[in-house]
Amino acid sequence: MLPGHPTAEQVHRRVVEQEPTVSLGTVYKALDSFVAAGLTRRVASAEGASRRYDADCSEHHHLFCTDTQEIIDYCDPQLDLLIREFFAARGLKNFQPHSFSLHVTGVKGKN
Numbered sequence: 001m002l003p004g005h006p007t008a009e010q011v012h013r014r015v016v017e018q019e020p021t022v023s024l025g026t027v028y029k030a031l032d033s034f035v036a037a038g039l040t041r042r043v044a045s046a047e048g049a050s051r052r053y054d055a056d057c058s059e060h061h062h063l064f065c066t067d068t069q070e071i072i073d074y075c076d077p078q079l080d081l082l083i084r085e086f087f088a089a090r091g092l093k094n095f096q097p098h099s100f101s102l103h104v105t106g107v108k109g110k111n
């Protein structure tokens with residue numbers, strides 16, 4: 001798997017450098033198998049855009065830049081604690097949350 005949050009097309013381009021006969025459909029099936037096995041996860045992206053994948057299955061959030069389509073990992077234990085405490089206090093009817101992943105949309109600034 002490529003680092004970051006590649007599309008299936010980007011993974012396919014990398015794969016065919018070594019195995020030119022592998023089809024995009026095969027890459028999609030392999031990625032879906034990785035997702036089902038918990039080795040990769042799908043990442044939300046812009047509507048209509050290609051599916052993105054993340055080989056980092058650790059709990060983290062994503063900052064999505066609508067200008068560049070870049071997805072930036074965001075880790076913040078304080079935010080994680082805040083979310084867990086919120087749902088523990090609020091409770092959800094007939095649902096027990098196991099993990100949390102925020103998808104924050106915005107524009108990457110210059111700081």
Ligand SMILES: [Zn+2]
Binds near residue numbers: 062073
């Ligand atoms: Zn990520």
